[in-house]
Amino acid sequence: MAPGRPERRATLAVVAHEAGVSMATVSKVVNGRADVAPATRARIERLLVQHRYVPVGARRTTTSALVDVVFNALDSPWAIEILRGVTAALGEASTQAVVSSMPDPADIGWPRRLLLAGRNGLIVVTSDLTERHRTELATAGLPLVVIDPVDLPGADVASVGTTNWAGGLAATEHLISLGHRRIAAISGPPQLLCSRARLDGYRAAIDQHGIRVDQGLIRHGDFHHEGGFVQALSLLDCEEPPTAVFAGSDQQAFGVIEAARVRGLRVPQDLSVVGFDDLPVARWASPPLTTVRQPLADMGRMAARMVLRIAAGSRLDSNRVELATGLVVRESTAPPPRRSSPRRSPAGGQQPARGPQPSADTPKTPEQQAAAPGGPSSDAAGTTTPPMRGSA
Amino acid sequence: MAPGRPERRATLAVVAHEAGVSMATVSKVVNGRADVAPATRARIERLLVQHRYVPVGARRTTTSALVDVVFNALDSPWAIEILRGVTAALGEASTQAVVSSMPDPADIGWPRRLLLAGRNGLIVVTSDLTERHRTELATAGLPLVVIDPVDLPGADVASVGTTNWAGGLAATEHLISLGHRRIAAISGPPQLLCSRARLDGYRAAIDQHGIRVDQGLIRHGDFHHEGGFVQALSLLDCEEPPTAVFAGSDQQAFGVIEAARVRGLRVPQDLSVVGFDDLPVARWASPPLTTVRQPLADMGRMAARMVLRIAAGSRLDSNRVELATGLVVRESTAPPPRRSSPRRSPAGGQQPARGPQPSADTPKTPEQQAAAPGGPSSDAAGTTTPPMRGSA
DNA sequence: CAAGAGGTCGAAATGTTTTCGACACTCTCG
């Protein structure tokens, strides 16, 4: 773009001449026809790439460019936030998003189809390509960006994440600073990079304050409601239950809150809960959820920009970008109850009516006042970490 | 497909001949070039459609067919539910979804671009096309299905909706049967078809039980949290506040619950709340939300199937399909408080600790037992209305 | 009314795809 004269676009004829075949044969390679010998095909393909050949059909300006967006599962509000960012950023480049779920790893034809369909790029969200798929796409030069990679991606794969570790740290430190000492963690699936990072942040905070890390307080679920609910029930039922729970996602946090309710505990008076994500609903939970904000839409936006940049041929500043998380303090966290365990009214029992205690209505956190009338706009305040970009 | 010989695909030349212009001119129309007089362009376009002309460039893509899915806004969990159904159904026909937001009504070129991009269909969600866009797409024969149309669509537009009226009725009757008499409604924007239908269902129920419809208890917001929150605050602050609120969406219902909390009222003891949608989070709210279930994913699935059916050339059984809503009773509804108004602790005050009262833990609704361990799978029980299909 | 500007269109040049037949090779089967 920047350098080099336009220099007469590559044409089938010159490629054919250099390859020592007819135009017809080159055309067949371009269009993926069968009747070309593998060796011939390979030779021609190399030349096509060298010459940056683009078929006229693909050159039509009228055909909108498309980027595939592949989700692991289309089953949480999480996905729509990402998608919003992606479509917004793509839209600025008159490109659109093709949404799909992760294909079966056994589906050998997928990369081929993707390429033949002439997609301009691929964004993969919280899931991983098989090695085979990845290399096939890479050799074909399809721009690829991974959001929240399952595992630490190779240095050659562009990816966008957030500072999960810092988020876990901030959340846990917040709980510690409120006076909590028995803090449980309900994390996501242990094989996910982000789960591990968040959990390590938790461990780091616990450790740093000289609290013993109790393995019994560390649980794993999927990132969904159910996992939080089930694990929380089990935690609350144990000998010496935690006074606070750091959940690996907002959805899990809701499950935890529900579990507390089922057990007759009040949040935050009897149990503090911190989530992770800051989905729009977090502000509207009862009580409004203290959580670690992930700029989901921004992640989508960033990923889309990166794909477009790669597609345009320019190099990325960094192959790995991490956006800042930030703690958003709302009302699901409070100091732990005074007496070591005034809890568990005889199963199914009523809430013990104790004397005057800070009602949920009392302004306590800095965020609360803003939250009541103003709402979400002021939510992002209180970030603990500055934006940071690291190189892989 | 079924009938007719392949009959020599349409070519630029024949269209040019019939239109009485040169191939060059037709090519320009196909590619959206500027230098074609409007009259000429229109004439040629009509012929192109008649001949089902597809440019070779577009023909090359033997791979994935695409359907555009246009959302009014990509900002609620609502959207992802719909999208999930759409992608699932499209996937079965190896078709993919291109997601975008509603284009600017002033964007004259949009239908053109859509057609030139060779899309196989269009699904529009909760929004309306301008008349101009619609007719342009219709004359080009692009398969179109509208989900939850803003207004009653013409008989020639296929659409998918739910039995909003029945849902509003069921929700309100549930509240009435619990003993409520002052029941407020916070509906969506009055210009939306679904808002009006839900509200009319509410009115019908109120009316049928000989209760006076109090206009002061009927409010409108957008379908989001904020609207529910603001309207609920205002309702709770009025002279004779309602004992129950029927919200036009789950998100609004969350806003209502939050408003109750801010005012020191308990749900459901002091205020019953019914939502609409049954988003996955509804089951995980505190308390779990009684709501009217809309089969969002099914709506998406149905719309996708209809688009594919139209694209395949077969006629639809009916141009208008309404899927059944069903009341899901959880724990945000209960009989109204005994004494006419034991409410409002002096602003900002603490919750009055009254004597033994049914704790949230006491099994009360049939759904609760199922909900605790089993969760969402059993949620759909209790539908009030059978599936129904009506013709426009 | 002349000069200029700008819109509309097609001839021809240019580029791409498809069809179809040539050729070479392999694999039967007699």
Added chain:
DNA sequence: CGAGAGTGTCGAAAACATTTCGACCTCTTG
């Protein structure tokens, strides 16, 4: 072994599509 059928690979030419550029027209403006 050798004829014939089958198959894979490729190119010549035909068919198809797009772009360039100039002709022609109309409308404005001085």
